[in-house]
Amino acid sequence: MNVLLGAVRRAVDRNPAAAHAALDRAQDAAEQALSELRAVARGILPxxxxxxxxxxxxxxxxxxxxxxxxxxxxxxxxxxxxxxxxxxxxxxxxxxxxxxxxxxxxxxxxxxxxxxxxxxxxxxxxxxxxxxxxxxxxxxxxxxxxxxxxxxxxxxxxxxxxxxxxxxxxxx
Ligand SMILES: Nc1ncnc2c1ncn2[C@@H]1O[C@H](COP(=O)(O)OP(=O)(O)OP(=O)(O)O)[C@@H](O)[C@H]1O
Ligand SMILES: [Mg+2]
Structure with missing residues (x-):
């Protein structure tokens, strides 16, 4: 996500279309990370x-x-x-x-x-x-x-x- 957000930051002024694409991928990465975290948390026996x-x-x-x-x-x-x-x-x-x-x-x-x-x-x-x-x-x-x-x-x-x-x- 950090890498993708860095790409968004670099592209946002000179290439807004690329910035949008990188933002989409960052959002997907965030969703995937959250669902992996949930799965891990549910697998842990308190x-x-x-x-x-x-x-x-x-x-x-x-x-x-x-x-x-x-x-x-x-x-x-x-x-x-x-x-x-x-x-x-x-x-x-x-x-x-x-x-x-x-x-x-x-x-x-x-x-x-x-x-x-x-x-x-x-x-x-x-x-x-x-x-x-x-x-x-x-x-x-x-x-x-x-x-x-x-x-x-x-x-x-x-x-x-x-x-x-x-x-x-x-x-x-
Ligand atoms: N005990 C309750 N009394 C009234 N409304 C409730 C109660 N439990 C849940 N809700 C309503 O149902 C919705 C769905 O609950 P759910 O637990 O699935 O999501 P959440 O608590 O909003 O978020 P999270 O994903 O963090 O659990 C809540 O947003 C709330 O509006
Ligand atoms: Mg809840």
Whole structure:
């Protein structure tokens, strides 16, 4: 990107067409770099999961939420590391959306295990209107959950409230 931006700078006065072409390529490079970074970030198992387990890691997310967040985690035993990491990222994105977009007074996170499925519910009492088409966070959640044969539903009518539900096979 830096090289391409340098080319833009050199060409901008004397050859605007070449500057435009280099800008297009710089934009493509930025998009590719972002998607690679996202893939890397999603592949990393947060060390906090290994250190503190799922309940401890999620408690850390609740305490950094921008609104009071009541969390219950009732998950006997451990799930596959990749499943716990997915749950962690879902709650992280859900609570960051609550903080950024919801205008809510409070949030609730419930995590439980039913047979071989890990169930998550993330809810807020804010303004609603969450829309997967307007960002990459929710789409990323859906893709990741579907990659693990899980289920993702989002209920967020205009005026609120917003509830996100996830079911994930726990894995071996
Ligand atoms: N809890 C919520 N309450 C109200 N609106 C929400 C909530 N969550 C998401 N939204 C709306 O849905 C849109 C899409 O959310 P999404 O997480 O996909 O993208 P984002 O948060 O804007 O950006 P990012 O790619 O950083 O996650 C948001 O821009 C916001 O308008
Ligand atoms: Mg988001």
């Amino acid at each position: 060390p906090v999961l290994a250190d503190r387990g799922l309940a401890g890691a999620l408690a850390g997310l609740a305490s950094s939420c921008g609104v009071p967040c009541e969390m219950t985690v009732d998950v006997p035993g451990r799930c596959a590391a990749s499943v716990e990491a997915t749950a962690y990222f879902v709650v992280a994105e859900g609570l960051s959306n609550v903080t950024k977009h919801s205008g809510a007074a409070s949030a609730v996170v419930e995590v439980s295990r039913k047979d071989d499925r890990l169930l998550l519910r993330i809810a807020d009492d804010g303004r609603g209107g969450a829309d997967e088409r307007r960002g990459s966070g929710l789409t990323g959640i859906r893709r990741r959950i579907e990659a693990y044969d899980g289920r993702f539903t989002l209920d967020s009518p205009a005026g609120g409230p917003t509830t996100m539900r996830v079911g994930l096979p726990c894995g071996s």
